[in-house]
Amino acid sequence: MSRAFIFPGQGAQTIGMGRDLAEAYPAARAVFDEVDEALGQKLSSLIWEGEIETLTLTENAQPALMATSMAAMRALEAEGIAIDAAAFVAGHSLGEYSALTAAGALTLADAARLLRKRGRAMQAAVPVGVGAMAALLGLDLDAVRKVAAEAAQGDVVAAANDNDPGQVVISGHKAGVERAVDLAKAAGAKRAVMLPVSAPFHCALMQPAAEAMAQALADVQIKTPAVPLISNVEAAPVSDPDQIRALLEAQICGAVRWRESVQAMVDAGVEEFWEIGAGKALSGMVRRIHRPATVRNIGAAADITAAVESTKG
Structure with a gap:
């Protein structure tokens, strides 16, 4: 059965997300440690013990959700399920950075720093209330x-x-x-x-943020992903690093074409979607886009066990 790994966007954050993954898998714990170091902040403490209002701030939520997705990915890898178990990766808005990190196109530290900059730039692009x-x-x-x-x-x-x-x-x-x-x-x-x-994301008002991200992305190495990314902007597979860089910039003002992205994966033969990280929002969307699809959520240690069992058959 052809499978895709999909990664959630902003709004999925909850206090405590990823904690049991970190407790059960040293490789998952190492993700949070590396993100803390990259940001020079104990983001893990905020995720597990902080206030939801602070975690929900765009500059915190974006790297936190990516870290949680990558902790789940590392837990899967520890159980023998690697990125090549998927035909495609895709992510909703900031989830695109998680997808690229999972596929090896971005390093974990670079993704964390880019998302911190992205969150701040998107928040600063438009005055509050406008x-x-x-x-x-x-x-x-x-x-x-x-x-x-x-x-x-x-x-x-x-x-x-x-x-x-x-x-x-x-x-x-x-x-x-x-x-x-x-x-x-x-x-x-x-x-x-x-x-x-807190801001009007994915429209022309985000142009100052797009310009800031173009500058930030220019300084980061992007490698060819291990499996193709279904781009938010084009709803089509992409693997070329220069094209990925341009699309990540365009994504700031461009629409997230999630319905078309899922349909493109279905048309390419994907029958099973694993939502990697916090929440279940994307799984609900997938079901409404293509009712026969099989969906699975991978956000806790028990989900890893169930996923491993599902691949044995």
Whole structure:
């Protein structure tokens, strides 16, 4: 059965994530130690014993989620399941960095430092209160694009995350996004809700962050991944390091084409998706995109045991 490893994005963070992996697997513990050293901060203490409000800050959540995903990946490897057990890797927004690290394209330390910079740059790109995001449920991408265009009225309003057939997230200027929420309800959306986020991610307002990340990425070595990455921006496989670098920059302002990314993997023969790290959000999206898919969550020591058993058969 062809398999893909997929890696979660922001919003999946919880206090305590990855702790039992670190306790059960020395290789997983070493991930948190290396990330702490790379950042010059006991991020592991914040993840396991801190306040959720502090962990949720973009500059903390992004490297923390990557570290948790990589701890799970190292635990799998300790049990004999390596990256070549997957045909593809993919990640939702910051999860793309986790995917690239898992596939050996980025070092763990470089990924941690890049995500700290990315988090800070995205937070600083737009003053608090100027931007917003909203989830529109029950409208497809074309319908959301029409709503966004009508709501803009000179503001930026764009489809930011095309998550699954019934969920598209929009991003942009707060007033424009609020207009879009009202228009979406009038257009037949099942729900249209403002999201509790600190900045309008994945839209043109993030251009200052894209420029900052272009500079940061220029100083980092990117290797050819062991298995192809399904890019957020193109929803297609990529392995060339220079193309990966350009796409990571473009991803800051570009939409996360998750629905199309999952469909591309299904079309390439993937039948089983393992969500590596915190939460289960991507698994739910995969099921809504392709109901016959088999999904598995790998976020705790017990999940590693179950995954190993599933491969024996």
